[in-house]
Amino acid sequence: MRALLLVHDDNREYVRHPGDELQTDLGVLDVPEDVEPGDVLETHLGEPFTARELRGPDLFEHFERTGAPMMPRDIGLVMGHTGASGGDRVLDAGTGTGVLSAYLGRAGAEVTTYETDPEFAEVARGNMELAGVEDAVDVRAGDVTEALDDLTAGEGFDVVTLDTADAPSVVEHAGDLLVDGGFVSVYSPFVEAVRETTEAAREAGLTDIRTFETIQRRMDVGDRGTRPSTAGVGHTGYLTFARQR
Known part of the structure; x- marks a missing residue:
């Protein structure tokens, strides 16, 4: 229910x-x-x-957390720049709390997501049930790099989303993972990882390689006037996108 x-x-x-x-x-x-x-x-x-x-922002607030979940603004960029939508096959790695997978599942995508920590994976499965997408999101406990042979032998994914330290080693295989016209998206908390990801995308023959720093400022509106909030940090990380053509 x-x-x-x-x-x-x-x-x-x-x-x-x-x-x-x-x-x-x-x-x-x-x-x-x-x-x-x-x-x-x-x-x-x-x-x-x-x-x-329950809507997407409610899931972000009420999911059981196993770490810092991907922020809604980052999820919006992932979905906006990849066009992930109903009927897409998505490969995700670095499930964590599972907020991105839940958003993708609620958009109608069929998601296979890998989480290296079995306990985190079990929490994510519970979160998928809470979101009502347990039939759309397959949470697997394991390292995606160890499953690449099986994954590349399949019919291909429309979108690959990665939030892992070893993302470049997966991007190297993106040409075999993605369907023609498919996208890969990599979230990097540190800028040093951006170059590795970009170089891996180039070596894989991907095109339209772009990286964005994600920054958002909240505005405070009061009787005296309106100004950017002094609370919180506007920066979250870096998102690199590339396409299989």
Whole structure:
């Protein structure tokens, strides 16, 4: 059964499945089996919660984390620059929390994702169930570089997304992994890795090789005026894209 977001007027949010119980200082709420998005449910103390469908940003906030997940702005760049969409076959490595895989699965892609830590992989499987994409996302525990022979022997992927330290060694095989016109995307937290990735893409015969630093500034709007926020760090990392032609 799909999970829903339960939202209170004080901006508190909880994720629950139909049939679950929610216990807070606002009271106890038994979530009905037939609950629908838009329904207003009350705790035994009369406090109202509105049921909502989970959307991408909600997954980012409520997934169980095994490390720093990919930021929504980076996910947007990956999907925007690769055109990942319904019907695509996507190979992903460095699953982590699984936010990128979940976004891709909810967009209709068929995702095979590799996570080297078996415990992290198990958490990611649970997150895929929460996102309702467990049938679209195959979370595999293992090193993608050890599965390249089998992966390159298949029908090919429309998109390959990598968030691993050994990404260049996978990019070297991108020509055999990608279908004609397919894209590879590599997230690098450090700029030094960008050159390795770019050189590997060139050696693999890929084209349209481009790297972007991802920076985003939040704006504070107040009575005195509007200015960039002084909180947080706008930089996350570097995204390199290349295409098989």
